[in-house]
Amino acid sequence: MKKILAKTIAVGSATVLLTACGDFEEELEILTGGEQGAYYPLGGQLATLINEDVEDYDASHFATSASVVNINDIADDAGDLALTQNDTAYYAVNGEVDFEEPVEGFSAMTSLYPEVIQIVATESSGIETVEDMEGMSVAVGDAGSGTEVVSQQILEAHDITYDDITVEYQDFEDAADGLQDENIDAALMVAGAPTGAIESLAAQQDITMVEVEEDVADELLDEYPYYTEHEIEAGMYNEDDDATNTLAVQAMLIAHDELDEEVVYEIMEVIYDNTDSFETAHESGSYIDLETAQDGIPIDLHPGAEQFYEDQ
Numbered sequence: 001m002k003k004i005l006a007k008t009i010a011v012g013s014a015t016v017l018l019t020a021c022g023d024f025e026e027e028l029e030i031l032t033g034g035e036q037g038a039y040y041p042l043g044g045q046l047a048t049l050i051n052e053d054v055e056d057y058d059a060s061h062f063a064t065s066a067s068v069v070n071i072n073d074i075a076d077d078a079g080d081l082a083l084t085q086n087d088t089a090y091y092a093v094n095g096e097v098d099f100e101e102p103v104e105g106f107s108a109m110t111s112l113y114p115e116v117i118q119i120v121a122t123e124s125s126g127i128e129t130v131e132d133m134e135g136m137s138v139a140v141g142d143a144g145s146g147t148e149v150v151s152q153q154i155l156e157a158h159d160i161t162y163d164d165i166t167v168e169y170q171d172f173e174d175a176a177d178g179l180q181d182e183n184i185d186a187a188l189m190v191a192g193a194p195t196g197a198i199e200s201l202a203a204q205q206d207i208t209m210v211e212v213e214e215d216v217a218d219e220l221l222d223e224y225p226y227y228t229e230h231e232i233e234a235g236m237y238n239e240d241d242d243a244t245n246t247l248a249v250q251a252m253l254i255a256h257d258e259l260d261e262e263v264v265y266e267i268m269e270v271i272y273d274n275t276d277s278f279e280t281a282h283e284s285g286s287y288i289d290l291e292t293a294q295d296g297i298p299i300d301l302h303p304g305a306e307q308f309y310e311d312q
Contacts, residue, residue, distance in 0.1 A: 264304025
């Protein structure tokens, strides 16, 4: 947290201190994600609510490269609040995947919305199950990305390794283009649903939404504390599609450990007193609900958030 600097002017030999309101305000920096994603508008709405309802604090939100960068910046005192995927937070506190050693200095406030594991295949590929991907060309996300880590876990749970498929390291847009042109057969995407890239693809190409089989889902839920069950609604991408069983990780809000407990408590109050406003900011905000606020949280709660939940 940083103090907003007061201006000084010299009058003769005296120095006069000027402030806009007569008092210092603490500056809260909210780290989000890219401007085209969900994190950025949701972080902007959070900043608006804090500025309206939390006294003595001035909040601003900033575009970032999202989860990994946000966690490292919070730990380095370069931010106060941040949005991140819950699996990335888990890796950070345990020193796994993108983190060479455990990261300290941050804790959880609340889950926000599910980032759904969506397995998409072209109808022409004949893929109907994850096992059918063996021998196929499959986009697994950018190399080293959160999506790629999830993709590996999903495939391995179905007894498929990278040696069994042709791996394509592609982001959502490139994967959608590859499916459209039939240069690849399937793609795994982790994003809020509906996902625009899949909607655009479904409008131009016959696709199949592939399920994570129930027994495999149960195994993953037992093994990893950050997964939650999810169902892609019937007809989300194709009118004739049945509901698709899958899993999700959660977008979550974290705070610097040194952020005052009372302030975190107040921020929790303004979030859950104004949930409708987040839906206005981005459709993913429609999932923000007190009943699911602790779903998939795999790390310790900030004491201010913990007190908030106890009082509910």
